[in-house]
Amino acid sequence: MFQALDLKSVEKSLSRSYGKRSSVGRPHRNLLGMFKAELIKRLRHIESYEELYRLLWSDGELCRLCDIKESENPYHPSTLLRFQRRIGPQGFHRLMNRLIKQLDHIDVLDSETLVLDATFIKAYSQRDPHDNRRGLSDSEARLRKQGRNVVLGYGVHLAVDASSEMPLAVTVEPANVNEKKVAPKLLHKALKKKHRWSSMIADSQYSSEAFREEIQKCGAEPIIPYPRNQMKGKQVLRIDRKFRSHGPARLRRLYKRRSSVERTFSRHTSDCLSFEHAA
Numbered sequence: 210m211f212q213a214l215d216l217k218s219v220e221k222s223l224s225r226s227y228g229k230r231s232s233v234g235r236p237h238r239n240l241l242g243m244f245k246a247e248l249i250k251r252l253r254h255i256e257s258y259e260e261l262y263r264l265l266w267s268d269g270e271l272c273r274l275c276d277i278k279e280s281e282n283p284y285h286p287s288t289l290l291r292f293q294r295r296i297g298p299q300g301f302h303r304l305m306n307r308l309i310k311q312l313d314h315i316d317v318l319d320s321e322t323l324v325l326d327a328t329f330i331k332a333y334s335q336r337d338p339h340d341n342r343r344g345l346s347d348s349e350a351r352l353r354k355q356g357r358n359v360v361l362g363y364g365v366h367l368a369v370d371a372s373s374e375m376p377l378a379v380t381v382e383p384a385n386v387n388e389k390k391v392a393p394k395l396l397h398k399a400l401k402k403k404h405r406w407s408s409m410i411a412d413s414q415y416s417s418e419a420f421r422e423e424i425q426k427c428g429a430e431p432i433i434p435y436p437r438n439q440m441k442g443k444q445v446l447r448i449d450r451k452f453r454s455h456g457p458a459r460l461r462r463l464y465k466r467r468s469s470v471e472r473t474f475s476r477h478t479s480d481c482l483s484f485e486h487a488a
Contacts, residue, residue, distance in 0.1 A: 211245060211274065214311050219244060219304055226296050238284060242276030243292045244304070246284055249274065254374055254472065258286035309377060322371035322463070323399055323429070325411040326470040327388050329353060332361040342385075353384035360384075366391045368399040369473050371410070371466040376473060388414045393423050400427060408432050410467045413448060432463045 223240040255261045265272055265283030334344035344350035350361040368378040378398035382391055392415050406429040413434040424431040434448045446456040454461040
């Protein structure tokens with residue numbers, strides 16, 4: 210895959226982020242090699258930098274793919290975290306947009322199933338005493354019910370290619386913004402990366418006729434369970450309180466692919482926690 214990808218422009222962008230090498234201090238590791246390690250982590254569904262580090266120690270072929278010489282140690286998790294921070298989220302976003310188009314062209318993406326979901330991230334702020342619906346030090350954070358409590362934070366909304374588990378589009382909104390309001394924007398951001406999907410999967414939080422019609426306009430089939438108060442008496446896809454699926458066998462089989470977005474959230478949440486701990 211790396212031989213098929215054009216990584217020259219990536220290497221130039223990474224070099225601009227780091228600037229000229231200083232004669233003082235230890236020289237940085239191979240920038241393109243660290244970027245390849247980031248790609249491998251995602252494409253091979255590796256949960257954390259620590260797990261990647263262990264694999265690099267035991268797998269010489271993996272080291273070769275990441276441009277690590279025989280005389281060098283693998284990239285330490287702290288090294289990759291510093292690399293991630295130096296490039297920054299916008300830098301990674303630009304680079305990944307270029308590569309996703311290339312990955313689609315060489316059929317790494319399955320071109321069939323897009324999965325949407327959202328997760329909650331807590332804000333590190335107290336409530337504003339003058340308006341307890343928002344944060345004090347983080348004024349954009351909003352309240353969301355979590356169990357029996359209400360907490361301040363944000364919703365991270367993600368669109369993922371089901372087969373490769375590659376994130377294709379992401380948007381962050383205050384926690385009180387409903388998934389259905391964000392879904393059309395997220396769908397069209399993903400469509401900019403790819404132009405064909407046979408199905409789009411989401412949970413019942415996304416259930417609305419308007420959104421289903423939006424998906425169908427894009428040429429895809431919506432695989433979204435109906436809540437109990439919708440389509441009563443019809444043989445449609447539903448999920449019960451124990452998260453068991455009911456309805457046509459074909460729809461139940463397709464809906465199982467939704468777990469790909471949960472695994473993607475798990476891996477990226479692990480990165481965020483590791484980054485925060487290192488900082």
